[in-house]
Amino acid sequence: MKATRLFQVTALALVVVCAVQVGWWLFDQRAYAIEKVRDARALYSQQIAAAQALLDSGTPGGRVSALLPGVVIEGKRATLAPQVDEMLLSEERRRINQYAWEGGFFLLALALCNGVIFRALRAEARVRQEQESFLALVSHQFKTPLASLQLSLETMAMRPLSPDQSRTLIDRMLSDLGRMEAMVTQILESVRLERGRVDLRREPLELSGAVGRVVSHLDERARKERITICADIARGVYVLADPLALDVVVRNLLENAIAAVTPVGGGTITLTARQLAGEVELEVKDSGVGFRPSDGSRLFEKFSRLHPGGGSSYFGTGLGLFIVRRLMQLAGGRVSAHSDGVGQGAQFVLAWPVAPAGPT
Amino acid sequence: MNTPAQFYNRILVVEDDPHLSAGVMENLRAEGYDVHAVADGQAALDWLKGEQCGLVVLDVMLPQVDGFTVCRTMREQGNSTPVLFLTARGDPADRVRGLEVGGDDYLAKPFHLQEFLLRVRAILRRWDWYRSASATPDSAVLRFAGNEVDFRAFRARSWNGLAQELTEKEAMILKVLAERPGEIVSREDLLEKVWGYDVFPSTRTVDNFILRLRKRFERDPATPRHFLTVWGVGYRFLIEGES
Numbered sequence: 284m285k286a287t288r289l290f291q292v293t294a295l296a297l298v299v300v301c302a303v304q305v306g307w308w309l310f311d312q313r314a315y316a317i318e319k320v321r322d323a324r325a326l327y328s329q330q331i332a333a334a335q336a337l338l339d340s341g342t343p344g345g346r347v348s349a350l351l352p353g354v355v356i357e358g359k360r361a362t363l364a365p366q367v368d369e370m371l372l373s374e375e376r377r378r379i380n381q382y383a384w385e386g387g388f389f390l391l392a393l394a395l396c397n398g399v400i401f402r403a404l405r406a407e408a409r410v411r412q413e414q415e416s417f418l419a420l421v422s423h424q425f426k427t428p429l430a431s432l433q434l435s436l437e438t439m440a441m442r443p444l445s446p447d448q449s450r451t452l453i454d455r456m457l458s459d460l461g462r463m464e465a466m467v468t469q470i471l472e473s474v475r476l477e478r479g480r481v482d483l484r485r486e487p488l489e490l491s492g493a494v495g496r497v498v499s500h501l502d503e504r505a506r507k508e509r510i511t512i513c514a515d516i517a518r519g520v521y522v523l524a525d526p527l528a529l530d531v532v533v534r535n536l537l538e539n540a541i542a543a544v545t546p547v548g549g550g551t552i553t554l555t556a557r558q559l560a561g562e563v564e565l566e567v568k569d570s571g572v573g574f575r576p577s578d579g580s581r582l583f584e585k586f587s588r589l590h591p592g593g594g595s596s597y598f599g600t601g602l603g604l605f606i607v608r609r610l611m612q613l614a615g616g617r618v619s620a621h622s623d624g625v626g627q628g629a630q631f632v633l634a635w636p637v638a639p640a641g642p643t
Numbered sequence: 644m645n646t647p648a649q650f651y652n653r654i655l656v657v658e659d660d661p662h663l664s665a666g667v668m669e670n671l672r673a674e675g676y677d678v679h680a681v682a683d684g685q686a687a688l689d690w691l692k693g694e695q696c697g698l699v700v701l702d703v704m705l706p707q708v709d710g711f712t713v714c715r716t717m718r719e720q721g722n723s724t725p726v727l728f729l730t731a732r733g734d735p736a737d738r739v740r741g742l743e744v745g746g747d748d749y750l751a752k753p754f755h756l757q758e759f760l761l762r763v764r765a766i767l768r769r770w771d772w773y774r775s776a777s778a779t780p781d782s783a784v785l786r787f788a789g790n791e792v793d794f795r796a797f798r799a800r801s802w803n804g805l806a807q808e809l810t811e812k813e814a815m816i817l818k819v820l821a822e823r824p825g826e827i828v829s830r831e832d833l834l835e836k837v838w839g840y841d842v843f844p845s846t847r848t849v850d851n852f853i854l855r856l857r858k859r860f861e862r863d864p865a866t867p868r869h870f871l872t873v874w875g876v877g878y879r880f881l882i883e884g885e886s
Contacts, residue, residue, distance in 0.1 A: 429752070430754060431663045431666060433755075
């Protein structure tokens, strides 16, 4: 941090020195051009004085003009030829213009370089800040299951417990460990996705089959919470996607929906698909706690957890929807979320590019 | 509605994590407390409108309304129930903020069960002492130099006729001093009796509270006659005032 600051200060000082140097160079060149023209004028003045002396001594005007071409003889008076005067003036203007353009260009180039360096430094600072806040958030997310784990263990150590009570505490501890394990997996996955270290395949996938497999995995858990998952997807609709990534995003959205419906004592989750021009949309609609309409885009940010309140038993990591969005971006698709408000349920829409011909 | 003796033993746990909430609740119940738990800040405020308790164990990062706002709202509504913050945010700035909004103590997650139970007991004991020290009509009201302090209502009327709303800490400090008029009370004594734990970084906090009491009750706070500083030791409270 200190080294970066030192570098920034040094770079700024260098830029200032360069700018001053260019400014001084401009000023100096202008003065030099003016001086040179003045010297030339002085030389011509000497010629005019010599011509005048020749005229005064009786030398004919034509002879004097031939000897000194820059001088014009008008009667008995010698003056500077207008074209010479014009030439000196334009030379002075040309030099000054040239230096002004060159100086301006140097200053502009300097400003551009400075801008590039500044942007790079700012981007680096932002990355560092994001990393720090990511670490802070990660450690914060771990503290709650850790606290629960410690509390359960200390309770077991401190109090005589019945077998049933012990069983409850052991189940709780196992669940806390499961939460932490899920967090580690999701954190690693999100870091991998963020760094772009993923190589997603793009192959035609039959949507109803792919979604059906995820639904069958989660159906039993949903039924325990009095939730009905209803998948109404026509057969023969193909999307271009990676099979694993599709599984992850659909699973994440379904788990999210189960978590949103559980606090209201059960309900339904409906999955429907429709084919549009060039893409296929999958809508996951639930009758759960919903969210404020303005939170629709914020949900996909890292660690922005849905806080439905009202005794939710959802142990979210705050990374699920972030992973969904990233995977959809990498797949060339999109995801969006909508709710009419808290208590109004929610709809998540996934869209993949359509695979027109099916598997080849 | 409970009788006072019942609600003093009752604890409201406000925690959105179901496991932690259950663990805290079970342990407090095992210690003999009557426990009620809610999972978000708004539910806590709603519950407190109709019910009373002796202590609120309050998480900071809560759905809907966060813990700091819950505590501040409680104090604004005149609810002086002690609050123990229990949170994953354990840095000093957060601790200070928790105490500034009117919290009594602050415990960072993950915490030790025995330390948690000790702190709960200590807060309840302090308030128990305060209530019993203000139980009789004589001890509930302090009159000095034209000031009148009602310890039970946390209100006062100062010598110039102005109505004063006292914070819990101001009332407690005043109570500790009023219990021992004329005696020297050390800063450490005040800290121990009013805060009980190492929640503040220094005894300067006590000095700040004494300044606030002087501003409320002294005719000339710059030359106090009732809240006297004993240099290097602490404070002495004089009912009659120093001549």
